[in-house]
Amino acid sequence: MKKWEYLTAPLLIHNTKMILDNFGADGWELVQIVQGATPEQLVAYFKREKA
Helix, strand or coil, X not given: CCCEEEEEEXXXXXXXXXXXXXXXXXXXXXXXXXXXXXXCEXXXXXXXXXX
């Protein structure tokens, strides 16, 4: 059975692509992006399989 680990990270609107590319390069898969406390704040949820 697969086991997963999860990560929650804030995203900066002006630098979203670079942030997502960096997490992807580390093996994290984006699950969802949700709005934070204000419209300018975004929170990303990631997962990756545990080794």
